[in-house]
Amino acid sequence: MARPALRLPSNAPGAFYVDSTCIDCGTCWQWDPHHFAPTGDSSHVVHQPEGEPEIAQALLALQACPVAAIGATPELLRHTPAEGFPALLFSHPAGAVHYCGWASRKSFGASSYLVVRPQGNVLIDSPRFNGHLARRIEALGGLAAIVLTHRDDVADHDRWAAEFGCERWIHQADADAAPEAERLVEGHAPVALDTQLRLIPTPGHTAGSMVALLGEQILFSGDHLWWSPAQQAVVASRTYCWWDWPSQVASVERLRDLDVRWLLPGHGDRHPFEPGAWGPAIDCTLAYCRGLAAG
Ligand code: SF4
Structure with a gap:
């Protein structure tokens, strides 16, 4: 689970964030390049998703992350698409x-x-x-x-x-x-x-x-x-x-x-x-x- 206390300062303000446990694998921004981007040595949220389709896309990036470095509010997490992947x-x-x-x-x-x-x-x-x-x-x-x-x-x-x-x-x-x-x-x-x-x-x-x-x-x-x-x-x-x-x-x-x-x-x-x-x-x-x- 991502931890708010480890939230990277470069994240855009809002519900989604990447924390300092990110291993810079690229999975999130390859899947959802509108909301996630590389910083050089990790990734961060560049734009907060807005509306259901964008939030669903970002929630799947969160699910795909191999080290659970992406966080969101418990309310948003409840909306993770059940049939997202494959x-x-x-x-x-x-x-x-x-x-x-x-x-x-x-x-x-x-x-x-x-x-x-x-x-x-x-x-x-x-x-x-x-x-x-x-x-x-x-x-x-x-x-x-x-x-x-x-x-x-x-x-x-x-x-x-x-x-x-x-x-x-x-x-x-x-x-x-x-x-x-x-x-x-x-x-x-x-x-x-x-x-x-x-x-x-x-x-x-x-x-x-x-x-x-x-x-x-x-x-x-x-x-x-x-x-x-x-x-x-x-x-x-x-x-x-x-x-x-x-x-x-x-x-x-x-x-x-x-x-x-x-x-x-x-x-x-x-x-x-x-x-x-x-x-x-x-x-x-x-x-x-x-x-x-x-x-
Ligand atoms: S998927 Fe997770 S570990 Fe990989 S770059 Fe994104 S936040 Fe970092």
Whole structure:
């Protein structure tokens, strides 16, 4: 529970606030950028929500926060939407893509996604285990598989797998983070779970990083790539590369010729792409990465 005594002074005056236990994961402002924003070393409330829809959005940011650093009055908390997460982001012929909210401290607040589809629902990375979310996923058809993009974002995979009796996929090189995973991806060759979902190994951020490609157009990128609103670019981070930077750059290049229309990362912003825009965007990313490598 957030504590009023720890309220950050930079918060806008009003009912909602961020306290000093914030770990600066970005979950709140990625979900609700109208009311939350980064300060440089934490987040704060920039505008107080007004009216029911805005308050509901801010209450879901509060629910998603992995460390309960967001506070509101008890009266407002009673209005938290019961069926907020998973929240539908968009529908695509390959599946309905939802953001799961309920971020976990174990994965530093990483985003996780639920794809609802006729072939069986898939969870991409693990949210914090929560009974409300489990009941909502059950109502949407349960889970057939969990894809763990890399070792950092496995969070409560064991509880989700036990709840739904589903298979977990992880790359062998990161498998010690989820040793109970039933299915391992090995080497660099892509693996098709079915005609609509492929896993592509992208070593670099970690040795076992991989991305998931849905319907050849929706890329769940883990921590391999994300969208930077400040740079207006797809970025790969050398600072947050835990394993091998040249390998990560080579893994970015492997994705150059895809026809991506949505980038959905674990950390950083989600972003849509117009047809044909992905390749030139990745060319810019590669030019920047190679500049870093040369520098
Ligand atoms: S979601 Fe919570 S921990 Fe993450 S930036 Fe917002 S207030 Fe901080």
